[in-house]
Amino acid sequence: MQQPEKQINAPAGMPLPERRRRRRSSGICATSGVRVQPQEEQQQVATRGTVLTDSDQFYFNWYAHIDVHEEMIKDRVRTDAYKNAIMRHKDFIRDKVVLDVGCGTGILAIFCAQAGARRVYAVEASNIALQTIRVVEANNLLNIITVLHGRVEDVEIGEKVDVIISEWMGYMLLCESMLGSVITARDRWLKPGGLVLPSKATLYMAPFTHAKRYRESIDFWRSVYGINMSAMVPLAKQCAFVGPSVETITSENVLAWPQVVKCVNCSSVTIPELESITTRFKFNSLVKAPLHGFAFWFDVEFTRLSPEPISFQLSTSLVDDHPVGSQRQDLRDPTLLLSTAPEALPTHWQQTLIYFYEPIELEQDQLIEGKVTLSQSQENHRNLNIELVYATGGQSYVKVSVM
Numbered sequence: 001m002q003q004p005e006k007q008i009n010a011p012a013g014m015p016l017p018e019r020r021r022r023r024r025s026s027g028i029c030a031t032s033g034v035r036v037q038p039q040e041e042q043q044q045v046a047t048r049g050t051v052l053t054d055s056d057q058f059y060f061n062w063y064a065h066i067d068v069h070e071e072m073i074k075d076r077v078r079t080d081a082y083k084n085a086i087m088r089h090k091d092f093i094r095d096k097v098v099l100d101v102g103c104g105t106g107i108l109a110i111f112c113a114q115a116g117a118r119r120v121y122a123v124e125a126s127n128i129a130l131q132t133i134r135v136v137e138a139n140n141l142l143n144i145i146t147v148l149h150g151r152v153e154d155v156e157i158g159e160k161v162d163v164i165i166s167e168w169m170g171y172m173l174l175c176e177s178m179l180g181s182v183i184t185a186r187d188r189w190l191k192p193g194g195l196v197l198p199s200k201a202t203l204y205m206a207p208f209t210h211a212k213r214y215r216e217s218i219d220f221w222r223s224v225y226g227i228n229m230s231a232m233v234p235l236a237k238q239c240a241f242v243g244p245s246v247e248t249i250t251s252e253n254v255l256a257w258p259q260v261v262k263c264v265n266c267s268s269v270t271i272p273e274l275e276s277i278t279t280r281f282k283f284n285s286l287v288k289a290p291l292h293g294f295a296f297w298f299d300v301e302f303t304r305l306s307p308e309p310i311s312f313q314l315s316t317s318l319v320d321d322h323p324v325g326s327q328r329q330d331l332r333d334p335t336l337l338l339s340t341a342p343e344a345l346p347t348h349w350q351q352t353l354i355y356f357y358e359p360i361e362l363e364q365d366q367l368i369e370g371k372v373t374l375s376q377s378q379e380n381h382r383n384l385n386i387e388l389v390y391a392t393g394g395q396s397y398v399k400v401s402v403m
């Protein structure tokens, strides 16, 4: 029996995923009182005549806020991973031309200059670029770093580059759809044999249990100061679990070996490939526990890859519907890996959890199978539609949400 969980569509024109209010935390959704920086009023994105959509306008205004950059830079796991990767590729970067797609405050561009790059084009569409120029100047790097204030799709660079670097990863990896801009830049500016950092990205999923969260958000209403407030429970479920939730879990919350949803070779992936991704999954619960939903996380690697589609080796020997088993031999260099997995050091991305409205009691070894589809929202291409169709214990379910 198909038992649909309540299907929810994003409010039309919803400007940005919840993510931005949480992940890069102090930002506020446009509809709920944006803290305006003086420069925001002067938002002028070089668009070569392209009219920015409302969602892009909102997106770039968002990145004009200092808070979001502060949060990213203070995420040491993230920033150190990039710095380390740049320094590890010093021999390749030295005397070369680098393009930093979405440079923000310029931190990665400056790391590349420190690694010996001959020239760095630091492209930033938001008005934070006005500060970035001053940062570059204050570090006496104007002779190496050229800050271009505009969308990477619209700016002119005037030469091919040897390296493209970008921190483009959103929640659930693909939220924000910034990878498309990196692909556009790669296809336009990267020399054959050039390096893209990160080189590879992998999105994972696994079923999870989180009784504590369920108790605190839902069971709490059953008895409040001795008053029966169970009437609040349906609304509490609706509010708490309607959309994906960005939270930190540990490996103890994870009920089965994770599975790869999508593996992306950044040297060869195409934009159409990212528009809609469907992956089948099969999990066997390792323990008897209530299943509260599915967790998603990602990692990125900073290794040199061939531009061929990923040959299945190392951890990516996992075609989409093969689980990442305990037997996996992870030969990846951990020092060139930025992981947001529950067992890794926490990052500002945390993990993305899609809760069910009702938990499902699982027995040990119980099979959970189904498919997940991630597709770019038609209303706002920065958003991700997530459709989960799954079955376990003889029942089938559907959960649709938007991030």
Ligand SMILES: C[S@@+](CC[C@H](N)C(=O)[O-])C[C@H]1O[C@@H](n2cnc3c(N)ncnc32)[C@H](O)[C@@H]1O
Pocket (backbone or CB within 6 Å): 059, 060, 063, 069, 072, 073, 101, 102, 103, 104, 105, 106, 107, 108, 123, 124, 125, 126, 128, 150, 151, 152, 153, 166, 167, 168, 169, 178, 181
């Ligand atoms: C996740 S932040 C990373 C900032 C910086 N590279 C860092 O690591 O701290 C992404 C940045 O890319 C910018 N951005 C996104 N899409 C862009 C595009 N198409 N062209 C230029 N900048 C873009 C955003 O405005 C934002 O500042």
